[in-house]
Amino acid sequence: MKFKHSCGRPDPLTGLKNRLFLSANLERISSSANTLTVLMIDIDNFKQINDTYGHPFGDEVILRVADTIGQYCHGRNKIGVRYGGEEFLCLMVDETAEHTAELAETICHAITQITWPIKQLIVTVSIGVSTNTLHKSGDFKLIEQADEALYQAKSDGKNRVVVYSQQQL
Numbered sequence: 250m251k252f253k254h255s256c257g258r259p260d261p262l263t264g265l266k267n268r269l270f271l272s273a274n275l276e277r278i279s280s281s282a283n284t285l286t287v288l289m290i291d292i293d294n295f296k297q298i299n300d301t302y303g304h305p306f307g308d309e310v311i312l313r314v315a316d317t318i319g320q321y322c323h324g325r326n327k328i329g330v331r332y333g334g335e336e337f338l339c340l341m342v343d344e345t346a347e348h349t350a351e352l353a354e355t356i357c358h359a360i361t362q363i364t365w366p367i368k369q370l371i372v373t374v375s376i377g378v379s380t381n382t383l384h385k386s387g388d389f390k391l392i393e394q395a396d397e398a399l400y401q402a403k404s405d406g407k408n409r410v411v412v413y414s415q416q417q418l
């Protein structure tokens with residue numbers, strides 16, 4: 250798969266692809282995939298982390314969470330993106346629904362295992378997952394659905410994965 254790299258330099262803090270990359274390439278990725286899954290990953294209570302330990306430490310948290318996401322989400326078929334301040338996407342091409350849900354759980358758990366200089370600190374993330382099994386290009390519906398699932402994960406208590414389903418949400 251060829252990407253329009255010129256449309257988005259890597260995010261300077263994390264080295265992940267950025268939102269411009271997504272705008273320039275999502276349609277192409279979507280149209281060439283049989284199945285596309287979006288994981289939307291958001292750091293929990295991040296404002297409180299900034300307020301308590303300062304913004305430079307907040308940046309360090311973003312960086313290490315991004316590194317952990319990057320360990321599980323790299324290569325041609327698993328693309329990590331810094332979507333916003335403390336929000337990330339992982340696009341998974343042609344992976345089974347079981348595998349993507351399992352990977353989301355693994356990422357969620359791995360982030361709780363990061364050790365910090367502040368001993369009592371545990372950083373967690375909430376993850377919304379949405380899969381499109383239809384072969385259609387160009388819509389951002391999948392991201393909206395992952396966002397809805399993420400909202401549900403936050404409402405249900407955070408530090409968890411919710412898979413989008415039209416019936417449940």
Ligand SMILES: Nc1nc2c(ncn2[C@@H]2O[C@H](COP(=O)(O)OP(=O)(O)OP(=O)(O)O)[C@@H](O)[C@H]2O)c(=O)[nH]1
Nearest residue numbers: 292293294295296297299304305307308334335403
């Ligand atoms: N240090 C740092 N902070 C950022 C960056 N981008 C956004 N933020 C901060 O991230 C915080 C996000 O806060 P909220 O959207 O309230 O989210 P939250 O506190 O994580 O709450 P929940 O998502 O409900 O768990 C805001 O305080 C932003 O200022 C960044 O690049 N570095």
